[in-house]
Amino acid sequence: MNTPTACIPLSEIKTKPSTSAAAPDPGRFPLDQWYVAGFSSELADKPLARTFLGQKVVLFRTGAGQVAALEDRCCHRSLPLSCGTVEGTGVRCGYHGMLYAPSGQCIEIPGQERIPSKARVRAYHVVEKNQIVWIWMPKAEGAEPTRTPPDYPYHDDPRYKFGSGNYHYQAPWQLIHDNLLDLSHLGYVHLKTIGGNARLHMNAEMKVTSEGDGVKVVRLMPGSTPPPTYKAAWPFGEQCDRWQEIEFDVSHLRIWTGAVEPGTDAIDDPGRGGFHMRGFHGITPETDDTCHYFWSMSSTKHPDMPDNIEAVIEQTAFTFDEDRAIIEAQYRNMLQFGERATWTDIHVDVGGNRARRIVAKLLEQQRGGAA
Template identity: 30%
Template sequence: MYPLNAWYPAAWSHEIEHALTARKICNTDLVLYRRTDGVIAALENACWHRLLPLSMGRLRDDQVICGYHGLVFNSSGRCTFMPAQQTINPSAQVRAYPISEKHRLVWVWMGDPALADPALLPDFHWNDNDDWVGEGGTFYDLGCEYRLVIDNLMDLTHETYVHSDSIGDDNITSASFDVEHTDRTATISRWMLGIEPPPFWAKQLGRPGTVDRWQVVYFQAPSTIVGQVGVAVAGSGAPEGDKSQGVEGAFLAAIAPATDTTCHYFWNFVRKFRREDADLTRALNVAHVNGGTGVYDQDHVVLEAQQKAISANPRTPFYNLNIDAGALWARKAIDRMCAEENARGSAS
């Protein structure tokens, strides 16, 4: 269901401090912490001795002390102390995982450490670029497998029905779209010209009249998505690249499989308009994570209900429509990564 030789988001950078944080990624329990030099460590969250989660222990300087019998492990996973004996068993080690911080997120590599190339980190420069503003949030342990989130974001026709009171519009379902793909990416582009804007975008544009609306959604395997969205005054040149008479945003999604039926969904909506409006930034973020009825909450409800239905009524495959083209190419890219990884393992 997921390749291991990939960078997956584990936390926002501000969430990892000099304290133990438990996280499950790809059915593997991890413990993360920030060392005193600022570097983040990620270890297997199970003591070598009796498998108690190391996250139940404590930190002493940059080493983890197991909360059961006091074994001590350094940030490389090597045991440096055993109780009641001076000789340390040379096999006493827990696995350490490569970590990289970039664009406000902490990324972990779950596969072969020798392949953990920072150059393969997804491009999320919108998260910390001064031209864009957005706070972001997370659904930890979202009750659906990670590919359902990808399906959701690669087919925005669902906005017409799930988000009808804000960004949904019948024009999305009637507009044509283009799909491009490579071995590792898929892009779906949709332009809606000369339409009435939906409520959210009409409010942000702040002027009456028809608009040209765009949705360009880019997927990078196995689990990151950037969607560039917005509206501009109809006929003002947006399709040709001049968006000066419009408002432009981008939704960012970094998704990590937790188990076969749960995932961690790191999201952000960043914008170029009203960048100094802290109230808007707060409204777009807080409503989504405190039991509100924002766009992300509405997706949350649908995705978890879908997973429950899949678990109760398994059938393979799904039925597909033309609108599923982007999601299907995304899944093919994931399948290709898994197949290559399995073949490499078999050859070894």
Template identity: 65%
Template sequence: MLNTFKPLQSPEQGDIVFALNQWYIAGFSWELDHAAPLARTLLNKPIVLFRTPDGRAAALEDRCCHRSLPLSFGTIEARGLRCGYHGLLFGADGACLEIPGQDKVPGKCRVPAHTLVEKDRILWIWFGDADHSTPLQDPPDYPWHADPRYEFRGDVYHYEAPYQLIHDNLLDLSHLGYVHLRTIGGDPSTHMQAEMKVESAGNSVRVVRHMRESKPPATYAAAWPFADRIDRWQEIEFEVSHLRIWTGAVDANTESLDDPARGGFHMRGLHGVTPETDSTTHYFWTMSTNRRPDGGSNMDQVFEQTALTFEEDKIVIEAQYHNQQRFGAGPQIDIHVDVGANRARRIIAGLTKAPTISLSSTR
């Protein structure tokens, strides 16, 4: 069916309104384990991230209030971050603590600070509206990074594409059979005909897909000693700023795919989709996986295979966005696998009070 989708054009900076009063992922703990500040633009805002010598993670506007040099050009000291131009020293709260050669520090000499919380090896940053600069709730939990049954590793990718195209991709895993043939894909028809259930609650969407009696894809067969055919699951949980995707498989007809304690091969993915600008995105991801039945680790292999699949997705999404820019606005059709992505887009549209650009106006 035709719909009212209009591909995103090349927007002017700041045209797109992002959902506020949310925790977004700004990075990972290990990115601040170096003795240098980290510059990162998030939701069109230049931010400098750093860790003080006492271990505190902090986030400030990346601009000195004296002559506007990025503070990310500075150096980290015991009390905070020192500007690399004239040496003004700023604490983790943004207050200027010292002006070299000047005894008095004006009270207005400070830079905006952002609430940054380090939790489960994730750096969560709060972006609130004018009435909610203080967080309304704690950052989300992600227990799999500390679960002794799992090992995990992660990375950061940069996309030359708007963030909601990444949401669309992650909420529709039917593409695995076509885009990821060498790794986690498998038979394309199996993916397109998977049993699928989509649920919505508040600002979240949950998509559950089951593929029974299927052939193990290359990544699964290499990572786990399956006997033959497998019953495979994909459980996708969408939140405004991130997605949690639990995929895996058991030997066919051995366990219920509805049992939360089922065994087999597990891959639990964290996908932090944080807008950089209107048309570029930071993609923060980790993959947690369980050990083989003999106790051996498959982390290296799973990480490498996962990274390969995300690189393949990146190529597709950036090419998709380029083509949307090239061809301009025009009708597109909706098919059965788009339900989850459509609901997520309507949630974002409602939170931003922006016209919906969902894939479909009818689902």
């Protein structure tokens, strides 16, 4: 799991400050988007340092409960504000005590009454919704959001219980898109948890559709052997009918998986019962080669197995450990082989390829607008 570090070691500080925070490169990542900055539970009484799309940000919650995000830099001597402390009205620099409001304006300089108007840092629009913290990453600094953050009601739905976590990946963000849009790998990578018959996974009935900047992949697998996670959470017999529905958005994916007893509900019925797992996957780029992965798993509970969520969350985390090992090894190999690391697509790659085309389209539009 990722444990953010507030203060950077001296050996990592560059003599020439980066300009990325002031001038985001329109060709690197899609801008004018809501990205996941974290979960509500992560913001308590300390500032939290993270880098999003190459821009260093400090997140904090005021005494009034307001979530804020500022560039992680004091305007006085450039100490990261994440090395400071959170107070009732803002975040205080840990060097000379300058206090910054959520607007980015300095509101107190110890020992000095007059506060220069230029004593401020960049502020980001953040919204806390469904226990997720969203940050607006604009193309033009200070630009207002053009839409509200996405809805994810399952964190607040009494039919579900959920747990969450986050990872820091040493790999580009789109490799995770590829992985999540192709669940055929479950039968090979996740045998101890949510896997199952590998051949059945590879031959599952699959439908891929696109609408706007989204992609949806639906996979149906009737007659499946319940994998270990399903057996731990629901009293399945020898077989179950499984479904997998993956919805891609530029900043996150929603994955609805589960199973019903054979001969009960149809697995393509939106109102089907049985065992449900609703996964939220916020994939936020950090740099060209690293990213944040914020995940949650919301699960239904069987009346005879009310504590199933603990087993589901534990095995979900184990599953993501396995995915990270695969993806980071994949990327290391890509770097090692360089231009020789070309890819040959197969039938399960349709969803991931469509997602890549969407990202490429958005980046091309940004470059055109910047010119």
